[in-house]
Amino acid sequence: MPKARTHDAQEIGASPKFRIILSIAIALAIVIAPLQGDDISQPEPRLVDLNVIAVDGHGQPVNDLTSDDFQVTDAGKEQKLAFFHHTDSSRWQAQSLGPNEFSNRGGPEIPYATVILFDLMNEGFDTRGYALGQIVHSLENLESADYLYLYILTVDGRLFMVHGLPDTGEEIRTANGEPWTRQIKQLMDDAMRTVTITRPVDIDVAVRVELTFQTLEALAVQLSRVSGRKNILWITDGVPMALGPACSDTGDFVDFTPQLRKLSGDLDRSGVAIYPVRQVIFGAGDSIGDTSDSGQTGGAGTGIETVATLNEFAAMTGGRPNGGKDIASALKQAMNDVHTGYQIGYYASPRNWDNKFHKLRVTCKRKGVHIQS
16 A cells, blocks of 8 residues: 655645745734744645556556546545646657756756666576576567666675766677677676675564665665666565564564565655565475575565565566566566656545555546556
8 A cells, every 4th residue: 555645746746836825825824823823733634646557458658647547545535636747758858958058956866766786685596597598588679778787685784886876977888889798708707707696594584574674775875866767676585574483583473564564565666666576496495494505594485475575566666566576577567667657636635634544546537548556
């Protein structure tokens, strides 16, 4: 379920003139209200802001929807849309400055980003080599790798950059002008030689979950400088939603749902969506207790648990759930979805803000259109 968040007049695109008039109106209301005996402590309606992706039956983005095509219900009650904005990053083009023109932007402008996170910390040894091969195969034949980046979550919980966000707005290319992905085999060979170590013995499952959440949060912070949508293709065996007493180092039941909800909310507010890919090889270990060489465990939880967690991440951030277990198709989908999206909002009644989760449902009135939100 998406979490609610608020925006003021500046954030929803109000003009300076409107802000001045609004400020005067508020000032008058403050003066008049006590004279009329109204309760000035009555909370104001707040805007619930939702990021939405619309795709057709073939998974391709739908770019021509209007506000009339969307329907939002809060706890089964239809809401009136108060805000609508369509972003189409595929048409983005950096504007060069003219004579005597200056910009106060603090750094390079990156319109959108697709990030591959290869999760060695939670990837079983059996699936790690297979996933590595798929990554190389998927990337080396890409015609364009603009705004595509690659990081590794190491077995000891560090974020290692294979091809990270650039210091300038220009994308890195090879000497003959080809995308950086043409050299992916060499880049990944060098990276794996650097990061392949034995997992420290003090990193148990609970610690791995915490480090994984911290890494996703840190990656979202790096992506905050990207103005548009950011999709993280998370290649992993996943993490559990909870640990039973037998798997907890304290002998108690551990529930990671609160941390998952908080992280998902933070990612959504940063415009980051999770696209998990969990690969399964027939005969490979799939539980917390499975071990491989160097004493490293396999996935961070049982198959059912980790898939549920990954699908929850996707659902709460507006990404796509684990489907097909194929890196190439998931990457294509993530790169397609990053180009376009819709931002819609409605004003929730003050009594709705009751510190409880509300079930929001976003649908499209046009037939054949599927919504991610």
